[in-house]
Amino acid sequence: xxxxxxxxxxxxxxxxxTFSKTIFRLSITAIALSITIMLVSWALINGFKKEISxxxxxxxxxxxxxxxxxxxxxxxxxxxxxxxxxxxxxxxxSIPYTAEPSFWEFNAAVIKYxxxxxxxxxxxxxxxxxxxxxxxxxxxxxKGVGNDFDWNFLKKYIISGSTLADYKEDERPIILSKQTAxxxxxxxxxxxxxxxxxxxxxxxxxxKVIGIYKTGLEEYDxxxxxxxxxxxxxxLGWDSTKVAGFEVFLDDIKDLPVFTDYLYYEKVPNNLxxxxxxxxxxxxxxxxxxxxxxxxxxxxLMTFVAIICMIxxxxxxxxxxxxxxxxxxxxxxxxxxxxxIFLINAFHIISRGILIGNIIGLAFCWIQNKFHLVKLxxxxxxxxxxxxxxxxxxxxxxxxxxxxxxxxxLILPSYLVSRIVPVxxxxxx
Numbered sequence: 001x002x003x004x005x006x007x008x009x010x011x012x013x014x015x016x017x018t019f020s021k022t023i024f025r026l027s028i029t030a031i032a033l034s035i036t037i038m039l040v041s042w043a044l045i046n047g048f049k050k051e052i053s054x055x056x057x058x059x060x061x062x063x064x065x066x067x068x069x070x071x072x073x074x075x076x077x078x079x080x081x082x083x084x085x086x087x088x089x090x091x092x093x094s095i096p097y098t099a100e101p102s103f104w105e106f107n108a109a110v111i112k113y114x115x116x117x118x119x120x121x122x123x124x125x126x127x128x129x130x131x132x133x134x135x136x137x138x139x140x141x142x143k144g145v146g147n148d149f150d151w152n153f154l155k156k157y158i159i160s161g162s163t164l165a166d167y168k169e170d171e172r173p174i175i176l177s178k179q180t181a182x183x184x185x186x187x188x189x190x191x192x193x194x195x196x197x198x199x200x201x202x203x204x205x206x207x208k209v210i211g212i213y214k215t216g217l218e219e220y221d222x223x224x225x226x227x228x229x230x231x232x233x234x235x236l237g238w239d240s241t242k243v244a245g246f247e248v249f250l251d252d253i254k255d256l257p258v259f260t261d262y263l264y265y266e267k268v269p270n271n272l273x274x275x276x277x278x279x280x281x282x283x284x285x286x287x288x289x290x291x292x293x294x295x296x297x298x299x300x301l302m303t304f305v306a307i308i309c310m311i312x313x314x315x316x317x318x319x320x321x322x323x324x325x326x327x328x329x330x331x332x333x334x335x336x337x338x339x340x341i342f343l344i345n346a347f348h349i350i351s352r353g354i355l356i357g358n359i360i361g362l363a364f365c366w367i368q369n370k371f372h373l374v375k376l377x378x379x380x381x382x383x384x385x386x387x388x389x390x391x392x393x394x395x396x397x398x399x400x401x402x403x404x405x406x407x408x409x410l411i412l413p414s415y416l417v418s419r420i421v422p423v424x425x426x427x428x429x
Contacts, residue, residue, distance in 0.1 A: 008344035035357025047387030058153035061247030076244035093117035116251025135185035144232030161211030177221035
């Protein structure tokens with residue numbers, strides 16, 4: 001066995017009580033705590049981004065196609081439902097695109113393929129109106145959905161009642177958010193009035209509440225009610241071939257920029273306008289992007305804490321083992337293998353701390369994911385509990401980066417070994 005490794009192992013696993021053993025335990029605790037905070041922080045960040053993004057994309061789709069003259073007002077401009085891309089566009093699978101080369105690639109451009117294709121396309125019609133009960137009245141946007149609507153997402157958030165797809169009676173059905181239902185003091189099975197201004201005339205319709213949903217996206221829950229598309233078209237004076245737009249759903253969110261450009265240049269005519277949801281609701285996605293910066297700052301701070309702790313520990317170990325260093329030097333050893341002894345010793349401490357930190361951090365993530373112990377204000381965070389999503393590649397890189405950076409930062413302090421004089425050190429107590 002290589003003698004520096006042998007000595008380092010004896011120092012690390014010795015059962016003899018010394019002052020440095022207490023420092024070892026404190027260092028292991030500090031590193032374990034740092035790694036735990038890093039892992040939990042990134043799992044929370046990933047969870048927030050995943051859950052909130054999925055809610056927004058599930059409710060609105062990934063890409064909107066509407067009239068080119070559309071503005072931010074609530075009124076819809078009718079476009080023809082019979083387009084060359086509808087409904088066949090959902091058969092498009094992975095497509096090639098030109099990507100910027102990575103730093104290790106020397107080509108001017110690289111041809112890559114998207115992770116997935118287009119999963120679904122559906123039509124929608126929107127119309128502003130006022131809902132009224134005996135208790136109150138509320139401004140609302142009615143979203144008319146047709147037979148092509150994918151109910152898989154919204155079904156998860158129906159807290160009472162049913163969907164339009166399951167309703168078979170003759171009365172006009174409507175689905176309200178829990179927020180709207182509470183303000184109107186209504187519930188499933190009750191009747192409400194809808195007033196809509198069409199060509200300066202007020203049109204009144206009676207609707208029956210058949211379902212109540214709650215997504216947690218307060219800004220959208222308080223605005224949107226869902227009704228049958230043909231009934232909304234009838235109130236607007238449109239025929240069945242007219243819609244407000246199309247919602248396109250992708251297999252993979254990472255393909256959003258590529259498919260936005262692909263549809264714009266290849267599939268959609270010039271009289272229609274394309275906008276992806278990141279562009280439409282950029283404030284929310286900018287807010288989510290700030291979480292990445294927060295995660296990076298936490299990683300830097302925790303790594304800095306671990307580095308300071310390990311430098312202190314390394315210096316204490318070297319000072320405690322000064323007589324041993326003097327003996328090794330008097331036997332002809334050079335500084336480099338002696339420094340190597342203490343770096344291996346430090347690696348043992350770091351690896352133990354990281355192992356314990358991973359166990360604690362991943363255990364906390366599992367418990368939180370299973371039991372949702374940490375609660376949040378849904379009005380502020382769009383979700384009622386702290387969501388967890390573990391990216392195993394990220395966990396591996398986080399551990400490797402922490403080990404490498406801490407070890408590199410210990411190389412300079414280890415040069416204290418070269419300052420120790422054998423004659424003086426063997427008298428050191």
